Amino acid sequence: METNYIIPDGARIGHVHLKVADLQRALAFYSGLLGFEITTMYGEQAAFISAGGYHHHIGLNTWHSKDMPHAPREGVGLYHTAIVYPERKDLAKIFKRLRTSGYPLTGASDHGVSEALYLDDPDGNGVELYWDRAPELWPQKADGSLEMYTRPLDLQDLLSELEI
Template identity: 35%
Template sequence: MSEFHQQPNVFVNHVTIKVQELKRSITFYKNIVGFQVLEQSETIAVLTSNGTTPLLTLEKRGEVVPKQPRTTGLYHFAILLPNRKELGKFINHLTEQRFQITGAANHEISEALYFNDPDGNGIEVYCDTPPSSWRWQNGLIHATNSQLDFESIAADANGELWEGLPPQTLMGHIHLHVSDIKRAEQFYHQGLGLDVVIRMDDHALFFSTGGYHHHIGVNIWNGTGAPQPQKNSVGLQNFTINFPNEKAKQTIVQNLQSLQYSVSQINGNYVTNDPSGNEIILAVGK
């Protein structure tokens, strides 16, 4: 497991998204992305990479309308593979499937592919570069958007066949559309206690704990003041932030409440919303 996705760090470990056709989405996430189905009903499918740990939940409750443009919510969730070889195997799999991606980049801190699910929910699949190679200055990490070397990564697969997501796969991070970058910084930095590790001028921020390049990203690329989507729109339902213990979680609950953010208890979990309406479950890891 990534050192940045275990105690004592605070990180995103589960995402729930809304989809229009559950059966179609399950087929996509199994055959293209490589998840296994851990649990399934008429309204939800819980997906895993190792057969026991939920990483992604697909939800279709009632009538779900298509993804609404220029709103707050999910930009992408990011699936972290354990190494470059697995990313190479995934690239070879997508090539065999003739699946069209929407983007790719060498960020220096990571190598990443970008694409959408059948409903337009954004997905990143990536592997980290060695943390010893990351460049830090004044508490901020240097990241780039260079061209991805597909051939080199694919060659690292060493001819091994893709067999789905490896068991060590994690929910690496989540990236959100927000309506106000300053309010987002207050919420995620002062409220949730995450460190600001990347600043992209005045339009995007990235937060983490434990020296990771980011556990959460936010941007205003849908416009300052972007509205929230309809409750039944395709997109983000919620995501879960994992705390190392109950004391750490309670401290954050108190921080949020002192900043006048609402925190409620639903089904035994603490739930809050960022200033742009993105719903967050605050949980303690098992």
């Protein structure tokens, strides 16, 4: 195996496919609450959803998980699916929507390079909603590497984006 291989700059994560216990409940969260558009349904067992007309960013299925319990929190598996918003104001809008609906957050952090909201979907899958600061604003260590951290996110300041 070649040891110096580096993935091409244009490579990206194309989509995430999640096993869910109840497809309609998952769609109520991802489409109804978060606003993803349904691009196609595969009967009553799977759905593909997206933002901006892409074929799908998230797949949801019950093929091996219909009516099953949440995966254990302690163990291997997906930690969370991260959804990036284009602007800070967009993150403020979804935060306000979550707060208005009473949907609980599991965390809210400033990471220096980004600001993030954390929650669990109805099946216990972690979801991160975030926006990235401009790269020139990313904090750096003396050696030039990134200085990422986890600090509490000022949610009132985030909501002030909606007043501008």
